[in-house]
Amino acid sequence: SRQLEEVERLVNDEILTGTEVTFRNMPLDEAKKLGAMALFGEKYGKIVRVVSVGDFSMELCGGSHVSNVGEIGSFRIISEGGIGSGVRRIEAITGKAAYEAALADRKLLAHTAELLKGKEEDIPARIEKLEAALKEAKKEVQKLKSEQARDSMGNILSKAQEKNGIPFLAAVVAADNMNELRKIADMVKDKLPGGAFILGCASGDKVNLVGMAADEAVQHGVHMGKVVSRAAKVCNGGGGGKPGKAQAGGKDVTKLEAAITEGAKAIAEMIG
Known part of the structure; x- marks a missing residue:
């Protein structure tokens, strides 16, 4: 969880720099010497397209990209999971989708606070209080059931x-x-x-x-x-x-x- 938060923060900090995205075609060997990241299992020709975001990222990719990282708007991780030995896949949303997700979270948080009859910042404490009360109630119910069984x-x-x-x-x-x-x-x-x-x-x-x-x-x-x-x-x-x-x-x-x-x-x- 902390690693995901750090990745999300790192990417969003880079988006705020407004760095230009550059594209260059060069021989595969030269690209590898520069440290360009190649996707495992992908096949590349002798001449490859290198996509760079300043000193932050360099990879081989023939797909479409933004011309400036600022166009991404915001970046939000929504899931992650293992896809192989030591390999994790991260799925994220950006731009308007990330904004809409933030709005939905805000509404959910407000509704939760309303149900708990408190402020949003008090939600964790109120939940802990409710859990403690529920635990005690369960103990009492079990005690009453045992007494009822003995009485019957x-x-x-x-x-x-x-x-x-x-x-x-x-x-x-x-x-x-x-x-x-x-x-x-x-x-x-x-x-x-x-x-x-x-x-x-x-x-x-x-x-x-x-x-x-x-x-x-x-x-x-x-x-x-x-x-x-x-x-x-x-x-x-x-x-x-x-x-x-x-x-x-x-x-x-x-x-x-x-x-x-x-x-x-x-x-x-x-x-x-």
């Missing part, structure tokens, strides 16, 4: 049943995504020793399902991979996993309750 644990565990000494349950819980659902599942697992369960949540227009089973439940025939797969089919989805842990997804949130009910039925059937 009693309601989830109230759905527990038992068969052949193995507790099991199926419940719909409040979670925004699969990651949150797994965290709730970990808490349920701690509260349901030796058991098996399937949990589901609606995340936007998608269904997330997670199933877990303790070793005791697996020994009695429970396979959570098969349980979540069976439940997911009810809500037009799929998934699976290991006997002790599995997850799945679905596309029909209106069938979430039905999927969970099917999951409970599958667990009960497996416990033998």
Whole structure:
């Protein structure tokens, strides 16, 4: 970034000198001795055209050029990238295009300041303040979600049943995504020793399902991979996993309750 700024400043300083651009035809060997820059991969004849901008630049080129660097007006780099080993390509705009880009930046800066309800020079500080506030808000939201999950644990565990000494349950819980659902599942697992369960949540227009089973439940025939797969089919989805842990997804949130009910039925059937 600093190098690009330096290149841009260097070129604009040269433009302000108003140096005349000169053109000379000469033998290729003579041009190379003078230090004229030749583009890699280009083919040149015995006689070449040398374009010079005072002592600032000298290159071989047959294209069209300004007669005076002042005609360029202004120079602004818009992108740069690698095109080969140790070779970078710079793209820039000049003249009216550079001026129009500067006007667009000015409008964007003014609009941003207006949205932040401050002055243009205060934009960086206001953004830093907003980022800090957002970070704290996210922490608070996560804390509240964790507390909500703990508070709802009693309601989830109230759905527990038992068969052949193995507790099991199926419940719909409040979670925004699969990651949150797994965290709730970990808490349920701690509260349901030796058991098996399937949990589901609606995340936007998608269904997330997670199933877990303790070793005791697996020994009695429970396979959570098969349980979540069976439940997911009810809500037009799929998934699976290991006997002790599995997850799945679905596309029909209106069938979430039905999927969970099917999951409970599958667990009960497996416990033998």
